[in-house]
Amino acid sequence: MNTNITDLRRRSFLTGLLAAPVLGSALAACGGADAGASAGAATLKWASSYFPTHWDPVVGGSGAQFRHLALVYASITRVDENGEAQPDLAESWDYNDKGDEVTFHLREGLTFSDGEPVDADAVKKAIERAKTQEDSALFGDLTSIDEVTADGDLDVVVKLTQVDYQIPLLLGERVLQVASPKAAADPKTLDQSPVGHGPFVVTQIIPGTKAVLEKNPDYWDAANIHIDRVELTAAPDASTVVSGLQTGVYNFADVAASQAKSAESAGLDVFVQPGYNASNLSLNVNQAPFDDPKVVEAVRYGINREEFVSKLTFGYGTPATQPFPDTYIAYDPQSKDLWPYDVDKAKAALAESKYSGDDLTVDLVIPEEDASAEIIQSQLAAIGITINIKIDKNWATPFFAKELVASIYGTTGRDSPLQTLTAHFGPNGVLNLSSPYEPDDFEDAVAKVRQTPLEDGAYATNLQAATRAGLESRALVFTFSQPNVFVKDPSISALPKNPGHVNWTGVTISN
Incomplete structure (x- = not known):
């Protein structure tokens, strides 16, 4: 796929908001939060800052909103608490001897909520749609997949372009939530009228505001779903979420760390869900002044990660030098103290650059006000680089088109750790502002990981070596997580x- 097509697809995905009809006049008339709720029903009232813009999983991609789409859609696999692939729609899978073909064996007798069968042909079409639909946010994640065929009703054969043992992790709920092929034939309608085989079925959507879902009795694991109804609401201002939880307007919410202490004081349960969240300063090494490695070196030494943690995370964050937490298999211990804060070294590197003596000014383009941008501005001013913060609500279009000189970004990671690495550091990586640049030795390290079965004793070592090779990239400077x-x-x-993830399996709500 050439760069022009890639950029066009990204522009289409980021700028083409699809039509958003409410699900039928009868459903639209359902009214308030308690309309249609049966007495005594276990109701999850979830206030979220990430209310889905898109309900088509191909368009929605694998950002934070996938947690909401997982209410409606099941995937081929899902991950457990150890980050290992477990059965979902597929009850098992096996590779051929060469490692370039994997067959997923689907559960028997499943249907989507529109009555269509969850069969091999449906999964085949889901993968193909993710690879080819014009506004797909997932096509870049599936480059290892060459062809998908249906072998009978229940076996999905995935033929690969290379040996790649990451596929069972890759096809989890972050990348391949499976929609009914009948509904997906009209992607614009699916985008606001989702149809899947998840634990819940949508009965009402008010675009951008609210969704109501009821338990799906035909879900393959329905016996372990103890919630009858979900009312998903776009969270108002963060400061009002805690009061809404106190008064019972909501009973569950994702919150900013700044709100956690007040929630604890109100007698609510505050809990931390492990994540792959990591923020970074993204640089474009194809444009001045970051085309000079010495300027990048200056920035690397000029970033004080502890300041981000102390000022922004309210005790919940940690300094980050890589996109993985230190408890994760892909975390590289050798890169723990990569590029320590050192103003003198930063200034010395800048003095050795071809821009020495110049009045260096860089535009840092971001989508909205962000305190981390101001910290970066202050820290780099101390070493001789002036940062102009520019807010562009349409920031995503030039970012993914690789037109910006500098920006900031945060990732929620992927179920496949290798996919996280290639997204950040690969030549076509969606988070690599410097595409097609990639660090030396990264491609070979990635290939070695792909060729290593997940159960192989060398897997962790090879994966950490790929992380280490990726972190040589001059395109990203991680700040905090x-x-x-x-x-x-x-x-x-x-x-x-x-x-x-947010997994509702086995969760109960007492009345």
């Missing part, structure tokens, strides 16, 4: 600690 912070009413039981 923080987990996902949630607040719930004590009536909701503990949630499974799946990294980055």
Whole structure:
């Protein structure tokens, strides 16, 4: 795929907001939060800052909104608390001897909520749609997949362009939530009228505001879903979420770390869900002044990660030098202290650059006000680089077109750690502002990981070596990370600690 097509697709995805009809006049008339709720029903009232803009999983991509789409859609696999692939729509899978073909064996007798069968042909069409639909946010994640065929009703054969043992992780709920092919034939309608085989079925959507869902009795694991109804609401101003939890307007919310202490004081349960969240300063090494490695070196030494943690995370964050938490298999211990804060070294590197003596000014383009941008501005001013912060609500279009000189970004990670690495450091990486640049030795390190089965004793070593090779990239300087912070009413039981996910399996709500 050439760069022009890639950029056009990204522009289409980021700028083409699809039509958003409410699901039928009868559903639209359902009214307030309690309309249609049966007495005594276990109702999850979730206030979220990430209310889905898109309900088509191909368009919505794998950002934070995938947690909401997972209410409606199941995936081929899902991950457990250890980040390992487990059965979902597929009850098992196996590779051929060469490692360039994997067959997923689907569960028998499943249907989507529109009555269509969850079969091999449906999964085949879901993968193909993610690879080819013009506004797909996922096509870049599926480059290892060459062809998908249906072998009978229940076996999905995925033929690969190379040996790649990451596929069972890749096809989890972050990348391939499977929609009914009948509904997906009209992607614009699917985008606001989702049809899947998830634990819940949508009965009402008020675009950008609210969604109501009811338990899906035909879900393959319905026996372990103890919630009858979900009312998902776009959170108002963050400062009002805690009061809404106190008064029972909501009983569950994702919150900013700044709100956690007040929630604790109100007697609510604050819990931390492990995550892959990591923020970075993104640089474009194809444009001045970052075309000079010495300027990048100056920035690397000029960033004080501890300041981000102390000022922004309210005790929940940690300094970050890589996109993984230190408990994760892909975390590279050798890169723990990469590029320590040192103003003298930063100034010395800048003095050795070809821009020495110049009045260096860089535009840092961001979508909205962000305190981390101001910290970067202050820190780089101290070493001789002036940062102009520019707010552009349409920031995403030039970012993904690789037109910006500098920006900031945060990632929620992927279920496949290798996919996280290639997204950040690969030549076509969606988070690599310097595409097609990639660090030396990264491609070979990635290939070695792909060729290593997940159960192989060398897997962790090879994966960490790929992380180390990626971190040589001059395109990103990681700053800080923080987990996902949630607040719930004590009536909701503990949630499974799946990294980055919100899993409702086994969760109960007492009346």
